[in-house]
Structure formats: structure tokens, C-alpha cells
Amino acid sequence: MKQTTIKKAIRCSGIGLHSGKVVRLTLRPAPEDTGIVFHITTDNGTHRLTPKPDDVIATGLATTLGLNGSSVATVEHLLAAIRGMQIDNIQIDIEGNEIPIMDGSAGSFVLLLKDVGIVKQSKAREVYRIKKPVKFERDGKWIKAKPHNGLRIDYTIEFDHPAIGRQTMELEITPEAFASTVSKARTFGFLREVEYLHSNGLALGGSLDNAIVLDEYNVLNEDGLRYEDEFVRHKILDFIGDMALLDAPLQGHFQVHCSGHALNNGFLRTVHEHKSIYLEKVTLTEAAVPTHEHEEAPAGTPVAA
Numbered sequence: 508m509k510q511t512t513i514k515k516a517i518r519c520s521g522i523g524l525h526s527g528k529v530v531r532l533t534l535r536p537a538p539e540d541t542g543i544v545f546h547i548t549t550d551n552g553t554h555r556l557t558p559k560p561d562d563v564i565a566t567g568l569a570t571t572l573g574l575n576g577s578s579v580a581t582v583e584h585l586l587a588a589i590r591g592m593q594i595d596n597i598q599i600d601i602e603g604n605e606i607p608i609m610d611g612s613a614g615s616f617v618l619l620l621k622d623v624g625i626v627k628q629s630k631a632r633e634v635y636r637i638k639k640p641v642k643f644e645r646d647g648k649w650i651k652a653k654p655h656n657g658l659r660i661d662y663t664i665e666f667d668h669p670a671i672g673r674q675t676m677e678l679e680i681t682p683e684a685f686a687s688t689v690s691k692a693r694t695f696g697f698l699r700e701v702e703y704l705h706s707n708g709l710a711l712g713g714s715l716d717n718a719i720v721l722d723e724y725n726v727l728n729e730d731g732l733r734y735e736d737e738f739v740r741h742k743i744l745d746f747i748g749d750m751a752l753l754d755a756p757l758q759g760h761f762q763v764h765c766s767g768h769a770l771n772n773g774f775l776r777t778v779h780e781h782k783s784i785y786l787e788k789v790t791l792t793e794a795a796v797p798t799h800e801h802e803e804a805p806a807g808t809p810v811a812a
């Protein structure tokens with residue numbers, strides 16, 4: 508299996524979730540072994556950032572990366588689209604400090620990437636594969652990971668809300684499955700939080716155009732949901748984006764229970780910090796196609812959270 512990049516540069520613009528202003532972004536092809544690299548241009552010049560798990564400086568409203576005083580917010584849906592579509596090498600140029608929120612999903616990014624075209628490069632793809640079962644737990648929320656040739660996510664959410672409740676989805680993430688099943692699922696928030704944020708000058712770009720908003724009982728968006736279980740689908744999307752901060756794609760079978768950006772990042776930092784125990788770098792040969800076995804999970808090794 509070869510590394511990939513995009514055929515040529517593509518531009519896109521949209522509203523920034525934080526600022527409420529139009530932000531621009533350009534995606535460019537990148538040479539083999541580049542991985543995902545951000546070029547962030549502000550009044551202070553251009554900074555290059557190759558994201559690592561430790562570069563996450565905030566997970567409140569969305570995932571924010573920071574390095575040496577420059578930062579970029581709302582990266583998770585674009586990163587999910589890049590990893591979901593199995594693009595290894597790409598340069599992301601941003602003017603300002605955030606990625607446009609678009610419609611709150613990764614659907615527009617997937618369309619852009621498909622439109623411009625994804626091309627194979629000559630070097631083989633390298634991935635990090637979970638080497639040893641691991642469980643990461645905090646406040647009753649957990650992520651269990653075990654070795655798997657591919658990326659399989661088995662996600663459960665439980666919200667004490669009549670429109671959400673308990674939702675479960677298990678999915679082998681291929682570009683086709685990503686594009687058709689999770690890429691269009693939107694982020695969601697609660698009206699009381701949105702009102703609080705707006706009154707504090709935060710999430711100025713957040714609206715019913717780029718999120719599912721719920722009051723105490725109902726979905727407030729006029730057109731309702733895109734899928735009955737849009738919430739768990741979006742959580743899978745976020746998980747893929749949050750796992751995109753290693754210098755190669757992550758493979759494994761992940762069972763995720765009620766996680767969010769903070770726990771996702773805590774998990775990734777831990778396996779990255781103890782890389783020699785939990786991860787192995789694997790070069791994918793053409794014959795290495797994902798398997799679909801359903802074996803029982805071996806007992807996880809608890810890791811301090």
C-alpha cells in the first residue's frame with residue numbers, strides 16, 4: 508500500500524467557530540514522509556507545525572493545537588477527513604488561527620479532497636499499530652485498544668437526554684465507510700451552553716448552520732437530524748481526528764465508551780509517551796488488506812489516567 512497525497516492545491520473558506528469571521532485555508536500536496544503539516548500565517552509571520560499529541564493546548568470548544576505562541580483551533584474535522592480518506596502527506600496553509608467550521612461535519616472537506624483527487628506516491632505507507640491491549644479510563648469513560656490490521660472503532664455514547672440516549676456503532680474505517688457513514692455527521696451542543704458562550708464573546712461563529720443544537724428535550728434545527736444516530740457517528744468522526752496527531756496513521760481496534768476530545772487526547776498522549784510498549788511501526792505491503800475478525804478482547808492492561 509503506497510503513501511498518498513492530493514493532486515494539486517485547493518482553497519476553501521468558511522466561518523471560524525471562535526471568531527465568527529471568514530477564514531481561508533489552502534490544502535497542498537506534500538512529498539512522501541511529510542505527514543500532516545500546518546503552515547500558520549498571522550501578523551507575526553508563518554509558523555510550521557507538525558502536530559504531536561502534546562501540542563493539544565485546549566479541548567473545550569474544539570481541539571486547538573499550539574506551538575511557540577502560534578495556535579490553530581478547530582482542527583479535528585479536517586484531520587478526520589484527511590485520515591479518513593487515507594491521505595498520508597498534506598500541507599495545510601491557514602491565514603489566521605482557525606480552520607473553518609463549515610457545516611459542523613467533515614462532509615465539505617471530503618468533497619474537496621475527492622474533487623481534487625488523491626494520488627499514490629512511490630513509497631510504502633507506514634502506520635502505527637497498537638501492539639499490546641491497553642485500557643485508558645477516567646471518570647467512568649474509557650478507551651480500550653487492541654491490535655488490529657486496519658482501523659476499527661466500536662463507539663458507545665450515553666446522554667441523559669431524550670433526543671440522544673444510548674447510541675452504539677461499530678465500523679471498519681475505510682475511505683468508503685468514512686465518506687458514506689460518518690463524514691456528514693455534525694457536531695452538537697446544548698442551547699444553554701451556546702447562550703453562555705455567546706454572552707461571553709465565545710463561539711461567535713457557532714449557529715444552527717454548523718451544529719445540531721438541543722434544548723432540554725428536542726433538536727432545534729428546523730430540518731432535524733441527518734441520521735437518527737448522528738451523535739455517535741460524529742463522535743467516531745471526532746475520534747478519528749483526535750487520533751491523527753501521530754506522525755503516521757494509527758491502526759487498532761478501539762472500543763470507546765463516552766469519550767470526548769480531552770479523554771481522546773489523554774489516551775493518545777499515553778500510548779505515544781510509552782510508544783515502545785503500545786505501538787509498533789508497520790510498513791504496509793500491497794498484500795496487507797484489513798482483516799475483519801471479531802475475536803474477544805484480551806484483558807486490557809490498565810494505564811494510569
Ligand SMILES: [Zn+2]
Nearest residue numbers: 583584694745
Ligand atoms: Zn467534532
